[in-house]
Each structure stands twice: as C-alpha cells, then as structure tokens.
Amino acid sequence: xxxxxxxxxxxxxxxxxxxxxxxxxxxxxxxxxxxxxxxxxxxxxxxxxxxxxxxxxxxxxxxxxxxxxxxxxxxxxxxxxxxxxxxxxxxxxxxxxxxxxxxxxxxxxxxxxxxxxxxxxxxxxxxxxxxxxxxxxxxxxxxxxxxxxxxxxxxxxxxxxxxxxxxxxxxxxxxxxxxxxxxxxxxxxxxxxxxxxxxxxxxxxxxxxxxxxxxxxxxxxxxxxxxxxxxxxxxxxxxxxxxxxxxxxxxxxxxxxxxxxxxxxxxxxxxxxxxxxxxxxxxxxxxxxxxxxxxxxxxxxxxxxxxxxxxxxxxxxxxxxxxxxxxxxxxxxxxxxxxxxxxxxxxxxxxxxxxxxxxxxxxxxxxxxxxxxxxxxxxxxxxxxxxxxxxxxxxxxxxxxx
Numbered sequence: 001x002x003x004x005x006x007x008x009x010x011x012x013x014x015x016x017x018x019x020x021x022x023x024x025x026x027x028x029x030x031x032x033x034x035x036x037x038x039x040x041x042x043x044x045x046x047x048x049x050x051x052x053x054x055x056x057x058x059x060x061x062x063x064x065x066x067x068x069x070x071x072x073x074x075x076x077x078x079x080x081x082x083x084x085x086x087x088x089x090x091x092x093x094x095x096x097x098x099x100x101x102x103x104x105x106x107x108x109x110x111x112x113x114x115x116x117x118x119x120x121x122x123x124x125x126x127x128x129x130x131x132x133x134x135x136x137x138x139x140x141x142x143x144x145x146x147x148x149x150x151x152x153x154x155x156x157x158x159x160x161x162x163x164x165x166x167x168x169x170x171x172x173x174x175x176x177x178x179x180x181x182x183x184x185x186x187x188x189x190x191x192x193x194x195x196x197x198x199x200x201x202x203x204x205x206x207x208x209x210x211x212x213x214x215x216x217x218x219x220x221x222x223x224x225x226x227x228x229x230x231x232x233x234x235x236x237x238x239x240x241x242x243x244x245x246x247x248x249x250x251x252x253x254x255x256x257x258x259x260x261x262x263x264x265x266x267x268x269x270x271x272x273x274x275x276x277x278x279x280x281x282x283x284x285x286x287x288x289x290x291x292x293x294x295x296x297x298x299x300x301x302x303x304x305x306x307x308x309x310x311x312x313x314x315x316x317x318x319x320x321x322x323x324x325x326x327x328x329x330x331x332x333x334x335x336x337x338x339x340x341x342x343x344x345x346x347x348x349x350x351x352x353x354x355x356x357x358x359x360x361x362x363x364x365x366x367x368x369x370x371x372x373x374x375x376x377x378x379x380x381x382x383x384x385x386x387x388x389x390x391x392x393x394x395x396x397x398x399x400x401x402x
Contacts, residue, residue, distance in 0.1 A: 003086050004388040005151075008222050010381030018221075022373035029367010032360040033108035044361050049353035050331045055109040057323045058365030061206065062102030062372065063136075063177055064199055065319070067170040068207020068241075070095040070143065072234075073150075074170070077163025083233065083395065087215070089385040092147045092166075094211055097375035099139060105368035128179050135173045142166040151384065174203045181326070188265055189330030194255060198248040202319065205241035209315035212238065214376060216309055218386060227392035228303065235308045239296040242315060246289045249322075261336060268333050268352075269325065276329035279321040288318010328355055 008015070036044060046053040072091035076084035107116050123130040146166045149159040178199030181190040212234055219226040253270070256262040269280055292311040294301070301307035332353045380386055387394075 003394060005086075005089065005384035005386065006388045007382060007384050008218075008380045008386065014221070015377075015381070019374065019377045022370045022377060025370030026367055026374055029105075029108070029364050029370060032363040032367065033113070035360050036109070036364070037112070044358045045356045046361075047353065047355070050328060050355040052327050052331060053109075053355065054324075054328075054357035054361035055105050055364045055368075056327055057320060058368050059102045059105040059109070060177065060327060061320055061323045062098045062105070062368060064174060064203045064323075065206040065210050066095045066098035066102065066139070066203075067174040067177075067200075068203035068205065069098055069211050070166060070170050071204055071207055072211055073146065074163060074167040077146075077160055078167045086387045086390065086395070087230070087234075089147060089150050090215065090218075090380075091211060092143050092150070093379055093385050094214060094372075094376060095170075095207075096140060096143045096147075097372045097379075098207075098210065099136065099143075100375060101368040101370075101372035103136060104371050105365055108364060108367075128176060128183050132173075132176045132180065135169070135176045138169055139166075139173050142169045170203075171200060174200045181330070188262070188335050189269075189326075189333055192252065192255070194248070194252050198245075198252060201241065201244045201248055202322070205238065205245045205315060206319045208234065208238045208241060209312040209319070212312045213309065213316070216305065216312075218380065219390065222386070224386070225389045225391040227390060227395060228305075229392045229395050230390050231305060231308060232303075235296050235302075235311070238312070238315070239293055242289055242292055242296075246285070249284070264336070265333050269329060273329065273333075276325050276332065280325050280329075283321025284318050284325060287314050288321060289315075292318070331355075 044053055070091055072084050073088035073095075075081050076088045107113050110116060119129075120133060123133070125131070142162070142165050146159075146162045149155050149162045175196045178196035182192055182195035184190045212231075215234075216226070216231070218224075253266060256266050269276055271277060273280075292314045295307045295311040295314070296302060332355055334350050334352065
C-alpha cells in the first residue's frame with residue numbers, strides 16, 4: 001500500500017453545483033463592492049469614527065487563518081513529522097486561497113479599488129501597512145514555491161528549504177497583521193505588544209479549524225476514506241491551540257486591568273459594552289472556546305466526527321466574533337487623549353461610536369469566502385492535492401505515527 005495523490009473527478013453535477021455556488025457568492029460580493037463604489041460608504045455602517053467595518057472582520061480573519069492553515073505543512077517539513085506529510089499540499093493550497101480571499105475583500109472595500117496601485121508603488125516604510133504589502137506578496141511566493149517542491153519530484157530536494165522559508169515568512173506575516181493594531185496608538189483598545197504574539201496563536205487555531213473543515217468535507221463528498229487516526233491527531237492539536245488562545249486573551253485583559261487608564265475600556269468590553277460584551281462572552285469565550293474544548297475532549301463526543309466538525313465550525317464563528325470585538329469594539333470606544341484629566345470639545349468626547357453592519361458589507365465579506373471556496377474546489381480538480389486514501393492502515397504503515 002502506498003500514499004497516492006489524485007485529483008478529484010470533478011465531472012458530476014454535484015461538483016459543478018458546488019463550484020457554481022462559490023462563484024455565485026463571489027459575484028454577489030463583487031456586486032456589493034460595486035454598490036459601495038457607486039454610492040459611496042454612506043450605504044454602509046462605517047463612519048469617520050468606525051472606519052473598519054464588517055468587511056475587515058472577514059478579511060483579517062481570513063488573512064490570519066491563512067497563516068495558520070500552513071501550519072500542517074510546516075509541522076511536516078520544519079519539524080520532520082512524517083505523519084503530516086500527506087496532509088501538506090492541501091495545507092499550502094488553503095493558505096494561498098485564504099490569503100487571496102482576505103486581500104480581495106480588503107481591496108474591494110477601499111471604495112476606489114484602483115487606488116491599490118498607489119499603495120503598491122508608493123511606500124512609507126514607517127507605516128506597518130507598507131510592510132504588510134511585502135509580507136502578503138512574499139507569502140504568496142513562498143507558499144507557491146513550497147507547493148512546487150511538494151508536487152514536482154525534480155525539485156523535491158528543495159522542499160525543506162522552501163518549507164523553512166514559508167514557516168518563517170508566515171510568522172512574519174501574522175506578526176505584521178497583529179502589529180497593525182499593536183502599533184496603532186490612536187486607538188486605546190490596541191497599542192499593545194501582546195497583540196502580535198496573540199495573533200500568531202490565533203492563526204494556529206483559526207487556520208487548523210478551517211483546514212479540518214475543508215479536509216472532512218472534501219473526503220466526505222468525494223467518498224474517499226479518512227481514518228480516525230488523522231482526525232484524532234488534528235483535533236487534539238486544535239484543542240491545544242484553542243486553549244492557548246484563551247490563555248493569551250486572559251493575559252491581554254489582565255495586562256489591561258493592571259493599567260488604570262485601561263479600566264474604562266475593560267469595563268466596556270467585559271461588562272457594559274452591549275453587543276461587544278455579548279460577542280466577547282457568548283461568541284468568543286463560550287461558543288468559540290469553551291464549547292469546542294468540551295466537544296473535542298469530552299468522553300461522549302471526542303471520537304465523534306460530527307462533534308469534531310461542529311467544534312471546528314464553532315472555532316471559526318468564535319474567531320469572527322473575536323475579530324468583531326477586537327476591530328470594531330476597539331474603534332467604538334472613545335479615545336482618552338489625556339488620562340486622568342477632563343477635556344471638552346464638540347467632537348464626540350466620551351461618546352461610544354455606534355456601528356451597525358449593512359447588508360452590502362456582509363455580502364462583500366462573504367464574497368471573499370466565495371473566493372476561497374472557488375480556488376480550493378477548482379484546484380483540487382486540476383491538481384493532486386488530496387491523497388487517494390487517508391485510512392488508518394495507510395497512515396500507520398508508511399508514516400510511523402506511533
């Protein structure tokens with residue numbers, strides 16, 4: 001028995017229906033972007049105070065998850081774990097697809113998407129946004145090179161250097177994404193060095209959850225075998241990452257509570273922030289962390305594929321809630337220009353900035369999800385990203401999992 005990679009058949013009505021569904025979602029996102037460009041951002045819930053809205057929640061989630069999706073391939077190459085080697089090609093593909101989806105949303109949310117050319121040709125190297133232009137393009141390059149060394153035997157000897165390069169670059173990418181918020185002193189909720197490492201561990205959790213969802217759905221729909229050995233190993237790893245995210249969130253808020261100037265913000269998020277408090281405790285903590293851990297480790301559910309699938313889905317929903325609280329909640333809270341002192345002006349002093357996401361914003365974000373789905377579904381039909389079988393006997397025999 002030998003691990004064989006084969007492309008999906010891709011000739012059934014079910015396949016074309018799935019691909020068509022993702023394409024329709026992409027078109028809906030493009031239509032929403034056109035509406036925002038034609039009528040302006042006045043049709044969205046964004047204002048001069050809350051300038052990053054629901055599209056950024058989707059975009060940043062996908063960009064962060066892209067880095068984490070590559071984690072499976074990195075474990076195989078960088079850390080020499082042969083068990084993960086058959087899972088690596090899909091890992092790299094999903095990383096590229098997620099980054100493409102996230103950046104598509106960001107670009108289309110500009111209002112003037114053609115202005116992205118200015119951002120690509122004029123750089124202010126004191127800005128973390130300029131750094132990220134290079135980090136994003138570099139990630140595409142490293143991930144594509146990594147896939148090439150996996151799938152072409154003529155260059156397979158370069159697989160390990162390519163894997164190391166992709167591993168280092170993905171850490172830099174997520175550090176840069178977290179630093180967008182960590183370096184932003186104009187928002188009191190951000191401005192913390194903890195955000196960079198917290199975004200890294202968040203990427204591990206989100207990316208692996210998305211990877212597991214895609215892997216299980218791909219094998220279920222293609223009627224290929226996937227053993228409980230693979231599912232168990234990945235779900236245990238996911239549980240560790242989910243717990244680590246909870247730990248970093250705890251440290252982040254305890255650190256803020258240590259500083260008197262942050263007490264009002266912490267009270268806003270944790271106690272009386274309305275929708276942000278609900279999303280933090282109900283979405284991020286309960287649905288996105290506690291329930292997945294219960295499903296992944298409770299004796300009654302830990303071996304259930306459906307429970308593991310539900311846990312992954314909850315991690316994704318909890319991640320979106322966490323992005324909403326972080327990105328939008330941080331902008332909604334008024335900045336304290338002079339902590340401990342009283343200042344007055346006519347410009348929203350002490351006012352919680354309102355924000356209600358509009359339909360076009362949500363549809364634009366879903367359009368980015370459609371980009372991810374379309375890329376993955378189309379690529380697995382053209383190229384051999386998926387092993388023919390991941391049955392227990394195949395994995396145990398050839399990859400020394402014990």
